[in-house]
Amino acid sequence: MTRVIAAICAAVIGVIAASSMATAVAAPAIPWELVDVRPHDPRAFTQGLVAHRGELLESTGDCCPQGTGQSSIRRVDPATGRVLAIRYLPAPVWAEGVTVLRGVAWQLTWFDGVAYRVSPNSLRRVATLRYPREGWGITTQGGRLVASDGTARLRWLRARDLRVTRTVVVRDGGRPVDRLNELELIGGLIWANVWPGNRIALIRPRDGAVRGWLDLSGLRSRIAPGADVLNGIARDPVTGNVIVTGKNWNRMFVIRLPTTPGATG
Numbered sequence: 029m030t031r032v033i034a035a036i037c038a039a040v041i042g043v044i045a046a047s048s049m050a051t052a053v054a055a056p057a058i059p060w061e062l063v064d065v066r067p068h069d070p071r072a073f074t075q076g077l078v079a080h081r082g083e084l085l086e087s088t089g090d091c092c093p094q095g096t097g098q099s100s101i102r103r104v105d106p107a108t109g110r111v112l113a114i115r116y117l118p119a120p121v122w123a124e125g126v127t128v129l130r131g132v133a134w135q136l137t138w139f140d141g142v143a144y145r146v147s148p149n150s151l152r153r154v155a156t157l158r159y160p161r162e163g164w165g166i167t168t169q170g171g172r173l174v175a176s177d178g179t180a181r182l183r184w185l186r187a188r189d190l191r192v193t194r195t196v197v198v199r200d201g202g203r204p205v206d207r208l209n210e211l212e213l214i215g216g217l218i219w220a221n222v223w224p225g226n227r228i229a230l231i232r233p234r235d236g237a238v239r240g241w242l243d244l245s246g247l248r249s250r251i252a253p254g255a256d257v258l259n260g261i262a263r264d265p266v267t268g269n270v271i272v273t274g275k276n277w278n279r280m281f282v283i284r285l286p287t288t289p290g291a292t293g
């Protein structure tokens with residue numbers, strides 16, 4: 029009997045060990061290909077980027093002598109980088125991520141305690157909602173807004189009142205991935221810039237597991253020196269390619285992945 033119990037214990041320990049080894053494995057690097065290089069306004073201290081009706085919506089934060097001194101939201105031609113329309117936010121509001129849910133744009137602020145509901149056409153603010161935490165990146169998933177706050181945490185929010193309906197901690201191999209910033213839902217995975225750096229985590233929404241990493245440090249040699257960090261991810265709904273840029277980058281880049289990790293594995 030004792031031997032049977034010992035065998036059962038050994039088996040259980042083995043399963044636990046195998047399980048913890050599986051969760052401890054860090055996500056792999058994912059290869060990417062450069063498809064196109066396009067102009068980008070180097071005065072834009074980019075905080076968020078999203079495609080909408082054939083254009084890009086871009087949110088910029090107030091920063092730095094080379095910036096405009098004011099946060100903005102803009103409509104941008106994705107082919108030429110030309111700013112088609114721009115609306116500035118009153119100083120000292122520091123704008124952050126932007127996304128579109130059911131035809132309505134949402135723009136976060138860093139530490140102003142509010143989020144804006146915005147018309148994506150006129151760029152006018154149509155409502156100001158309380159947002160009691162730091163705003164960093166924002167995207168959508170499953171009919172909800174999903175926001176980062178500079179930690180490893182992602183929050184799902186219902187659009188009506190920005191109430192938090194779900195929270196996950198993003199982990200790679202069991203370790204929290206801190207400083208998640210700009211977000212984009214692509215192929216069922218949430219892509220997240222990790223600030224400050226050149227890497228993007230591909231995150232499974234169900235449990236926050238990182239499924240792969242993009243290392244975009246190779247793009248830095250293609251932009252004007254002195255620019256700030258990578259920040260800005262938008263999926264082109266027509267081609268399925270991804271547009272990335274950065275804070276004060278003079279270029280934006282169209283990339284594609286030859287293979288993508290699944291969201292369900």
Ligand SMILES: [Ca+2]
Binds near residue numbers: 126166210
């Ligand atoms: Ca985005």
